[in-house]
Amino acid sequence: MHISFLIHNSFGFGGTIRTTINLANELVEQHDVEIVSVYRHRDAPVFPVDPRIRIRHLVDLRKGTPGYEGDLPEARRPAAVFPRSETQYPHYSRLTDQRIADHLSSLTSDVIVGTRPGLNAHICLQAKRGPLRVGQEHLTFRNHSRPLRLTLRRLYPRLDMLTTTTSADAEIYRKQMTLPGVRIEAYPNPVPAPSNVPTGSRDKAVVAAGRLVPTKRYDLLIRAFDRVRAERPDWVLRIFGPGIASGHGVKLQRLIEELGLEKHASLLGAVSPLESEWLKAGLAASASDHESFGMTIVEAMRCGVPVVSTDCPLGPREIISDGVDGRLVPMGDEKALARHLLELINSDDLRQRMAEAAQTASARYEPALIAGRFADTCAQLTRRHGASGSLRTVVHQARGSVIGAVYGVKDAVRNRLN
Template identity: 60%
Template sequence: MHISFLIHNAYGIGGTIRTTYNLAGTLAEQHDVEIVSVFRHREEPVFATPGKVRLRHLVDLRKDGPGYEGDHPEARRPATVFPATEGRYKQYSALTDRRIAEHLRSLDCDVVVGTRPGLNVHIAQQARRGPVRVGQEHLTLSTHSAPLKLTLRTHYPRLDAVTTVTEADAQTYRKLMRLPGVRVEAVPNSVPAPLVAPADGTGKWVVAAGRLAPAKRYDVLIRAFAKVVAERPDWRLRIYGAGVEKAKLRKLIDDLGLYNHVLLMGPANPLDPEWVKGSIGAVTSSLESFGMTIVEAMRCGLPVVSTDCPHGPGEIIDNGADGLLVPVGKTDAIAAGLLKLINDDELRKRMGRQALENAARFDPAQIAGRYERLFGELATRGTLRGSLHRTRGALLSSALRTTDAGRSALRRVRAA
């Protein structure tokens, strides 16, 4: 198959970009795969492009480059196809509307995959007939505004499939969205096996990673770790990531006197070498669309103590076997979960081994296989539908030819 992914900006950093590269690279072992980035703002992508995957862009935002288009007259006019209800709307314009439309109408492929709601709307409206049209949901339906949900309900029926990263979100789509004829399928994100040896469970470090954003609730994790330090001052916490909460979290660490125990490490890429320095992963989010960092930690041999927030964690962690699920926002419960693993070396190491084994189901080969089956079934369904349509047309044409009125009608249609 020739498979084409359409993504907001393949040159940035983030979970959607990372998992798109993982999936595209694995599919490219058997198929012809490209990633088309709407924007390009730097010379080289942050993540290495898999060898067999072609990467190209539609709009060049490299200010020092000869192809810079940020001052293009159309870039100053608002987008009319990319939905105004979508969070990235201000970055889109009449220029992106035109470039995306030209790309989709000229695209000669078997499958086209969108990776955010606004791009899925473009695909629904502008992709030519023939390719299987798939819209990926990397967040959750519940996080979208009511106007955006209405927009999706209007345009998504033209897609062949919508994929979500959790079964819980797939069930929400099936229940709340009216998408007749559209297949809604849960396919999780993929995480490759690390290139480093797994953690051995002896390092006295708890590791957390992700954007320093309010939804990640690192303030709760830091307060919980103050309780951990009171009992086990020999353990420390490393938090990797950057974001708007950095100054606030730094002040909290200082106020609690944890400057020797809680370290804000900044962003790191790759993260695998940092995960394996620790023995426990920690996630204290109030909301997760999936939980990439949970899987990353597990693939490095760490059991994860995670809040049981909606969607992701409960579908990843087998509570009590390869990690622990604790209530959202409950400092005492998070501290108790961490201390349970800190104070029991054998339990921590056993859970780490189980986490390593169980997380293999998120390997890119496993996830790519699920997408291959989905694409194949949708392509077959489209072929059968087209064949049935042609058969019905032939039967109708034959029937019309048997009457004078029918023959006259056929002549008028052909003349038109």
């Protein structure tokens, strides 16, 4: 099959980018794969891409280069196709509307995969007849605003398949959206095994990773580690992720200083790949209030690091078996987080048992397994709908019109009120 991914910016840093490239790197072993990036702001991707994968961009944002297009008049006009209620709407324009439309109209792939709601909307509205239409959701249903949910209810019936990263979220979509005939499947983010073998010698370090944003609750983790430091001053906390210079990053650094943790807790910025840090870590932690999946949890486990995580919706509970390969603690519970970190820090045997269990359990996220399931489902749907896809397109349009009649009135009323 020829599989084409449409992504916001494959040259950036983030979970959606990483998981898309991981999946593409595996699919290219058996299929013809391309990644089409709406934007390009640097010369090369941050994450390693198999050289057999074609990467191209639609809009060049590399300032100082001959191809720079950020100052074109169309780039200053607001988008008409990309949903206004999507969080990335400010970054889209009439220029992206046209470039994406041109791309989709000329597409010759068997499968087109959108990687965020706004791009899924473009696929629903602009993809020509033929390719299987797959919409990926890397955020959860409840993570979307109500206006965006209404828009997606109107458009998503035109998809062939909608994928989520957790079974729990797939079930929510089945219950909350009217998507007759759309296949809804959960495909967890693929995470490759470490390229190096764990040495067995680990630092006395708790490692956390992810963007420095409020929902990650690094403030809670830092306060919990202050309790750990009181009993085990020989351990340190290392936090990796972009955002040190942001307002929230500055607040976190100030908290570290207020608690006198400068020698015990560090904000170390973005590191890619992070594998070498996981292989050195003695323990991993996640204090989030919300996780669409929990990719860093799986990355740590694949490197033989047990994770102490808050039991937040929706991902950690599907990844960690509490007491077997890690620990789940109540959200926002600083004392419980510190207690379970100390439980593993103070017991080398328990930590080692959980580390071995984590490495074994996380093998289910091997990219070959997930890519195989994904490709098999796409092939099955392609055969079922036929090579031309014309009947499917007609059905999608009719289906979208009926459901759109129901939700379109609500959208119109809401927009008028706003």
